[in-house]
Amino acid sequence: MSRTGLSLLPVDYQGDIIRPPSEAFSLILQVTTGCSHNRCTFCGAYGAKPFRIKPWSQIEADLDFAATWCRRHTTLFLADGDALALPHAQMVALLQHIRRTLPWIRRVSSYATCQNILARTDEELNEYKALGLSRLYMGLETGHDPTLRAIAKGVDSGRMIDAGWRVRAAGMFLSVTCLLGIAGAECSLDHARATARVLSRMQPHQIAVLTLMLLANTPLYRQMRAGRFFLPDPAGLFEELRCLLAELEPFRTQFHANHASNYFSLSGRLPKDREAMLATIDQALAGVLPLKPEPCRAL
Ligand code: SF4
Numbered sequence: 113m114s115r116t117g118l119s120l121l122p123v124d125y126q127g128d129i130i131r132p133p134s135e136a137f138s139l140i141l142q143v144t145t146g147c148s149h150n151r152c153t154f155c156g157a158y159g160a161k162p163f164r165i166k167p168w169s170q171i172e173a174d175l176d177f178a179a180t181w182c183r184r185h186t187t188l189f190l191a192d193g194d195a196l197a198l199p200h201a202q203m204v205a206l207l208q209h210i211r212r213t214l215p216w217i218r219r220v221s222s223y224a225t226c227q228n229i230l231a232r233t234d235e236e237l238n239e240y241k242a243l244g245l246s247r248l249y250m251g252l253e254t255g256h257d258p259t260l261r262a263i264a265k266g267v268d269s270g271r272m273i274d275a276g277w278r279v280r281a282a283g284m285f286l287s288v289t290c291l292l293g294i295a296g297a298e299c300s301l302d303h304a305r306a307t308a309r310v311l312s313r314m315q316p317h318q319i320a321v322l323t324l325m326l327l328a329n330t331p332l333y334r335q336m337r338a339g340r341f342f343l344p345d346p347a348g349l350f351e352e353l354r355c356l357l358a359e360l361e362p363f364r365t366q367f368h369a370n371h372a373s374n375y376f377s378l379s380g381r382l383p384k385d386r387e388a389m390l391a392t393i394d395q396a397l398a399g400v401l402p403l404k405p406e407p408c409r410a411l
Contacts, residue, residue, distance in 0.1 A: 255310025
């Protein structure tokens with residue numbers, strides 16, 4: 113996730129706007145604020161920002177502005193945390209309106225929680241795809257069920273796999289996020305193996321691996337302060353990443369561990385780049401790869 117400071121633009125942006133790194137050049141249309149789940153114990157993304165759907169008049173005004181001033185953008189990202197929380201009729205109206213107002217947009221994307229994906233029928237997902245919503249970013253975080261429970265993700269790994277398959281079956285590009293360190297030091301490798309298993313069954317088009325950074329406004333931070341959660345040290349995180357990558361079955365996907373939170377950058381296509389990426393991790397484990405200084409890491 114990256115935060116964008118857009119407050120100077122005459123578009124209605126409420127609070128920090130968070131978007132995936134690959135949406136850096138997208139037009140950002142904030143249709144909801146916050147996250148409808150907002151309970152994950154590690155997540156400080158939206159904090160006290162309440163979930164709500166923005167008024168249609170505001171969304172229309174932002175699209176009218178974009179139609180005049182944002183004619184070079186060809187991709188559009190629907191913010192905030194899970195635009196798929198919009199009622200079906202409203203989502204259809206929104207996508208139709210984007211098509212009418214900004215006909216040059218070739219891709220609409222959004223974050224989506226597993227719960228909101230599963231709340232849609234196959235026909236509804238197909239309709240969104242036909243109307244231009246062609247990429248969803250889903251946070252798996254881990255395939256390790258005890259950890260999914262511990263972090264209050266609200267779903268188990270089986271439901272994550274179902275949601276992933278339903279997105280793919282609708283013909284959308286599926287990007288899935290995983291979090292190094294989220295199971296703590298004790299379950300680190302169990303988390304890596306289980307996550308590799310779940311990803312292998314889900315087969316997303318893109319895997320994005322971030323590294324957990326404990327934010328002071330989160331329950332997990334308080335658990336760490338109380339001595340009930342221990343983050344793996346950097347070498348432990350690299351072992352976790354190595355295990356995750358090594359245990360993935362050989363399906364075709366883009367594998368990115370190049371987020372600002374990571375200690376070093378890794379990116380490639382699987383399965384063809386797996387050995388080269390494992391060699392890079394081994395260099396990190398051997399202490400011969402330059403690492404990002406701690407103050408330079410960010411969410
Ligand atoms: S679903 Fe995503 S945005 Fe919402 S609380 Fe969990 S991690 Fe944060």
